[in-house]
Amino acid sequence: MLLDVKDLSLRIGAVNLLDRISFAVDRGQVLGLVGESGSGKSLTAMALTGLVRRIGGVVTGGGITFDGQELIGLKEGAYRKLRGKRIAFITQNPMSALDALKTIGDQVDQVSRLHLGLGRKAARAHTVDILTRLRIPDAATVALAYPHQLSGGMKQRMVIAMALAADADLIVADEPTTALDVTVQAQIVMILADLVKKRNIGLILITHDMGVVAQICDQVCVLYAGRVAETGPVGQIMEAPRHPYSAALIGCIPRDDMVPGALMGIAGSVPSAVNYGEQCCRFASRCARADHACTALRPEMTPHGQALVACHYPLGSDLTGPRSSSLPQEGAHAQSR
Numbered sequence: 471m472l473l474d475v476k477d478l479s480l481r482i483g484a485v486n487l488l489d490r491i492s493f494a495v496d497r498g499q500v501l502g503l504v505g506e507s508g509s510g511k512s513l514t515a516m517a518l519t520g521l522v523r524r525i526g527g528v529v530t531g532g533g534i535t536f537d538g539q540e541l542i543g544l545k546e547g548a549y550r551k552l553r554g555k556r557i558a559f560i561t562q563n564p565m566s567a568l569d570a571l572k573t574i575g576d577q578v579d580q581v582s583r584l585h586l587g588l589g590r591k592a593a594r595a596h597t598v599d600i601l602t603r604l605r606i607p608d609a610a611t612v613a614l615a616y617p618h619q620l621s622g623g624m625k626q627r628m629v630i631a632m633a634l635a636a637d638a639d640l641i642v643a644d645e646p647t648t649a650l651d652v653t654v655q656a657q658i659v660m661i662l663a664d665l666v667k668k669r670n671i672g673l674i675l676i677t678h679d680m681g682v683v684a685q686i687c688d689q690v691c692v693l694y695a696g697r698v699a700e701t702g703p704v705g706q707i708m709e710a711p712r713h714p715y716s717a718a719l720i721g722c723i724p725r726d727d728m729v730p731g732a733l734m735g736i737a738g739s740v741p742s743a744v745n746y747g748e749q750c751c752r753f754a755s756r757c758a759r760a761d762h763a764c765t766a767l768r769p770e771m772t773p774h775g776q777a778l779v780a781c782h783y784p785l786g787s788d789l790t791g792p793r794s795s796s797l798p799q800e801g802a803h804a805q806s807r
């Protein structure tokens with residue numbers, strides 16, 4: 471396994487933000503990390519890349535094994551060597567990753583010169599090759615441009631190029647295409663997926679877009695309020711989601727005028743982290759199937775087919791529809807499942 475995240479828990483200050491997150495990514499695989507805004511996707515990505523320490527994140531439990539090496543507890547210097555070279559991070563905000571005073575080519579060259587030890591000419595050839603693969607026309611000329619001379623979409627592609635330049639084994643991409651228009655988004659995502667297969671690397675793709683997940687991911691991990699709701703093979707989860715939250719995400723069709731990350735067809739929003747309950751299902755207040763068990767007992771990850779699901783009353787179990795007032799009372803109802 472290239473990356474194995476086991477029961478990862480993290481706090482910032484006194485607030486526990488990630489609670490026993492587990493998932494794994496193998497070489498040649500794309501894992502989609504999905505969930506509404508505030509579910510913990512970015513924090514998970516920052517934990518993997520060691521960047522979470524910079525915002526005061528403290529891992530309180532669990533482990534992250536990358537290519538056989540435990541990353542929790544790694545010294546900052548060692549993490550710095552790993553980051554960029556073996557684990558590349560594509561952030562949401564391209565401007566934070568680009569230096570306004572250097573040409574695009576110089577910035578992408580710098581990555582392969584540093585991490586692959588390429589000379590000036592070889593690095594530029596590598597850069598032009600990557601830009602061409604990202605379908606940038608006349609890549610050699612574009613490499614001479616400064617960031618301010620490029621559109622938002624082009625800048626984001628440059629950030630992706632920088633991530634690819636070191637030939638990393640694992641790419642963590644946090645909403646890498648949100649700034650791009652829909653056609654370009656689809657193109658870039660396909661290119662990334664293609665690279666994963668050709669180079670036999672791993673990709674963790676953070677996205678709100680279940681369409682993208684269905685299209686290119688092999689595995690999916692659905693996060694809700696700092697916990698995993700459901701994780702497993704994309705085929706099974708898209709076809710027959712067991713967690714009501716996954717089902718809501720899959721049923722949600724994005725609209726152009728939606729606030730990014732908002733979920734349609736389901737009332738309410740992710741609770742604020744200070745209000746996360748411990749001994750409960752955190753989705754209970756929004757769930758039509760929830761009852762007393764859901765507000766009093768933490769649902770543990772339980773196998774359903776090839777997926778793991780944290781739900782007391784998963785879809786597809788004996789209780790097939792939302793609870794209604796005609797259902798038996800609590801005790802009898804619980805026993806009937």
Ligand SMILES: Nc1ncnc2c1ncn2[C@@H]1O[C@H](COP(=O)(O)OP(=O)(O)OP(=O)(O)O)[C@@H](O)[C@H]1O
Pocket residue numbers: 482487505506507508509510511512513514525731741742743
């Ligand atoms: N530096 C921080 N200090 C305290 N709480 C934080 C910090 N960063 C994030 N959080 C909280 O952690 C939770 C998860 O945030 P995170 O940014 O990982 O969500 P996300 O799923 O990536 O959302 P988005 O899709 O909007 O990026 C949220 O409740 C957020 O308010």
